[in-house]
Amino acid sequence: GALARRRAQGKLVNLEQRLQGEPLAGHIGIGHTRWATHGAPNERNAHPHATGRVAVVHNGIIENFWELRNELEADGYAFETDTDTEAVAQLLTRALDRGMSPEAAVRDCLPRLRGAFALAILFNGEDDLLVAARRGSPLAIGFGEGDMFIGSDAIALAPFTDVITYLEDGDWALITASSVAIFDEAGQPVERPRQKSVGTALLVDKGNHRHFMLKEIHEQPEVVQHTLSNYIDFSTARARPLNAAIDFAAIDRLAISACGTAYYAGLIGKYWFERYARLPVDIDIASEFRYREMPLGAGDAALFVSQSGETADTLASLRYCKAQGMAIGAVV
Structure with missing residues (x-):
């Protein structure tokens, strides 16, 4: 199917309201809450970035994006935003335009990127393919029942699954609804262990607090006491040996x-x-x-x-x- 995109500026509730009026249909999707590092925090610069053939969300910084942008603009690729992320989308699009498959395009483009990043990529016409890649920024794959997830860590995936695999630095993965193929930075197939996360669901629960920052503030005494208990015997008020x-x-x-x-x-x-x-x-x-x-x-x-x-x-x-x-x- 064709790529469709909904974005909004500000809080997530603004996007929720837009989706109520303009719902999306499909079996695969990507999303990201962006902290603006390149380009103003507005809807035009919001993720996903799409070219018609590719959609990308990105956490991190592409340090050589101006070099890539100048190269791509010289080849006739027009940019719509001021972000470093769009350089990734346009770079992949050029590879596809040159006749590469989605997998080959990813293999071709990842070595060109400098910086710390985690990427999620969709391709137009690929209804059962999600590509994930990381270098410097964390990325985890979650295993559901007939569905798959990716997120920055186990906490992000906790509402959906507690079985995860962490990609190692330089890894990228081809993900379908029922399978995962992981490759290392050299492009060789690798296996990464699955693990069961414990207790992460509690970390994404605000409890009775209005927001997570307030929750963290009120938890500070308990957190400090728990941390100090590793180094102080409170029953004797004596310090434990410090390794x-x-x-x-x-x-x-x-x-x-x-x-x-x-x-x-x-x-x-x-x-x-x-x-x-x-x-x-x-x-x-x-x-x-x-x-x-x-x-x-x-x-x-x-x-x-x-x-x-x-x-x-x-x-x-x-x-x-x-x-x-x-x-x-x-x-x-």
Whole structure:
């Protein structure tokens, strides 16, 4: 069948209302709530991006999208948006126009992309094919009964299934309603283990709270107590032996890297480390840290803070510091 698309700006309720008036029919679909990194947060730039032959949703950043866009525009492909995601859709469309099959188009295009991304791709006329690909950003496949799902993690898939497979970095997959074929970055078929997720349904339940942020705020005392219980025996008020990756008494400086609310938690950590441990601390938003290439010394250590443990910029910063031979720690 032909590709059909519905989008809306703002909250999800706006999209729900549009679908009530303009319902979609079909057996396969993709969707994404976009945080604007390239292009204004409006309906024109909202996902999915489609060309008539391909529809794409994308989490992450295509770092070489201007290079790809200039190349494609020189070949006569007109862009409708300011986003990096449309470059992926147009690149796949050009491969199809050159006579490639959907699978061959994916094989041809993925090596051209630079950056951290997770992709979901539909092809016009392919009623039982969904392509998923990841590099740097997380992506999981969920197994239902006669249906399949993809999402950023087990929490996103929890309302639908608790049987999942995590794609590894560089993997891509051809998914139908009843089968999955996974390939590694070199294009070779691979098997990835299935696992059963436990307790994730509770994490997507707001309970009696108006929204998830309020839920997280009210859960802070319980979360802090649970975390500290790993290191403190509350019955004796004595600390347990700490098997840490960083010997804080032996380092000269600590670099903290995080995004979003995890960054604000890191700011509190900076205050405590400097006040109580007398340890100099630098803190950066991970998306800046990974590009500024901060001078690092032998006595430095790095601490990474992430709510999910899968924040793409934070992971990229971690890899950079690890490559420098630094002592690494994480708070998740």
